[in-house]
Amino acid sequence: xxxxxxxxxRLKSTxxxxxxxxxxxxxxxxxxxxxxxxxxNAARVVVAADDxxxxxxxxxxxxxxxxxxxxxxxxxxxxxxxxxxxxxDGDDAVVNVQGxxxxxxxxxxxxxxxxxxxxxxxxxxxxAHGIDHVDELLNPNVVKVVLDGSARALxxxxxxxxxxxxxHAQGVTQLPQPAPLRHIGIYGYxxxxxxxxxxxxxxxxxxxxxLEQLRVLxxxxxxxxxxxxxxxxxxIDTPEDLARVRQLLV
Numbered sequence: 061x062x063x064x065x066x067x068x069x070r071l072k073s074t075x076x077x078x079x080x081x082x083x084x085x086x087x088x089x090x091x092x093x094x095x096x097x098x099x100x101n102a103a104r105v106v107v108a109a110d111d112x113x114x115x116x117x118x119x120x121x122x123x124x125x126x127x128x129x130x131x132x133x134x135x136x137x138x139x140x141x142x143x144x145x146x147x148x149d150g151d152d153a154v155v156n157v158q159g160x161x162x163x164x165x166x167x168x169x170x171x172x173x174x175x176x177x178x179x180x181x182x183x184x185x186x187x188a189h190g191i192d193h194v195d196e197l198l199n200p201n202v203v204k205v206v207l208d209g210s211a212r213a214l215x216x217x218x219x220x221x222x223x224x225x226x227x228h229a230q231g232v233t234q235l236p237q238p239a240p241l242r243h244i245g246i247y248g249y250x251x252x253x254x255x256x257x258x259x260x261x262x263x264x265x266x267x268x269x270x271l272e273q274l275r276v277l278x279x280x281x282x283x284x285x286x287x288x289x290x291x292x293x294x295x296i297d298t299p300e301d302l303a304r305v306r307q308l309l310v
Contacts, residue, residue, distance in 0.1 A: 061177035063153035063248070065102040065169060066142050067093055068135040070159070071111040075297050080159045081117055082302055085309045089296065090114060092162035092309075094123045100166035101173070102155065108142035134272060137258045143251050152251035153177065162305060163293025164246070171286045172248040182212065182284040184276060185248035189288045190239035194232055203243040203271060205285060213283040216243055216271050241285075244292050247273075253281070 069080040069090045076082070080090040087095075090107055097105045107125040109115050110132070118125035126145045132138045139156055148154060155172050157164055168187055175185040188205050196202045200218040208214050215221065224236040249257075263278030265271075276283055296302050 061153050061173050062103050063101075063155055063173040063176075064146070064148060065097045065100065065105040065155050065157050066139050067097065067105065067107045067157050067159050068138045068142075069107050069109045069114050070135075070138075071109075071114060073160075076299060076302065079296060079302070080114060082296070084162055084302075085306060087121065088117045089162055090159050091118060091121045091123055093157060093159055093164065094118070095121075096162060096164050096166065097157050097169060100155075100169035102169065106142065106146065107159070108138050110138065134258070136254070136272060139249075140255045140258050143255050148251040149255065150250070150252050154249045154251050154254055156247045156249065158245060158295065160296045161246075161293070162296070163308065165290070165292060168244070168246060168286075168288060168292060171288070172246055175284045175286045176248040176250065179212075179282075179284040182282040183250050183253040184273075184281070184283040185286065186213070186273070186283055187244040187246050187286045187288055187292075188241040189244060189291055191235065191242050192239065194235060196242060197235060197240055198232060203245075205241050205243040207241070207285055207287075211285050211287065213273075213277065213285050215277065216269070216273055218269055218271070241287065244288065245295075246292075 073079045081088045084092045094105050107118050108128050110130040115125045115127050128138045128141045172185045191197050197220045204221050205216045206214045206221050263275050266274040
């Protein structure tokens with residue numbers, strides 16, 4: 061499937077201000093992300109920026125970029141505007157790669173695009189991998205997903221799902237089998253749905269869990285899930301994350 065990678069980039073991040081322009085061994089982070097995404101089979105990689113400073117940084121390194129409204133409340137709103145600016149609609153495929161994922165695996169990008177092409181009943185695709193430690197299962201910052209028999213998402217949660225009744229009764233010291241799945245924050249979209257998504261009413265589940273993808277399930281749409289055998293590269297949310305990735309890129 062021919063697809064476009066969109067990289068939303070917001071200058072006013074909270075935990076690590078201006079992180080998309082943070083220096084990663086000589087290049088701004090968002091440029092590193094775009095260059096990494098370009099190693100996939102994407103026909104085009106475009107940064108969707110909220111500030112002209114990001115646009116200028118991208119252009120200085122020959123990275124395609126569009127300027128979007130700085131007041132968008134969510135990344136999905138920013139991506140929807142980018143689709144409109146680029147003329148993407150209908151069954152055009154878009155893969156959303158976050159602007160703080162400079163070590164994203166290009167094969168994972170391709171897998172999300174291929175899954176969307178293979179599952180016409182789904183408006184979105186995403187990815188997950190098996191959890192291998194109890195601490196991850198219990199950590200509310202680790203989003204979990206459970207699937208149906210056709211590898212479509214049934215639910216996403218910060219809670220330890222599926223709930224292992226017998227294991228929890230004894231205190232959680234090991235994982236159930238098959239292993240629970242950790243959600244990976246990469247998404248494939250049909251462009252027509254991505255443009256429509258910001259207009260869908262938010263769901264109460266989305267508000268409770270603080271997980272925007274629950275809006276999709278709430279409105280009866282389907283999300284196909286690729287289960288990866290490997291973990292994704294580390295993203296960057298904090299100064300400590302930034303220092304760690306700098307070391308990995310040496």
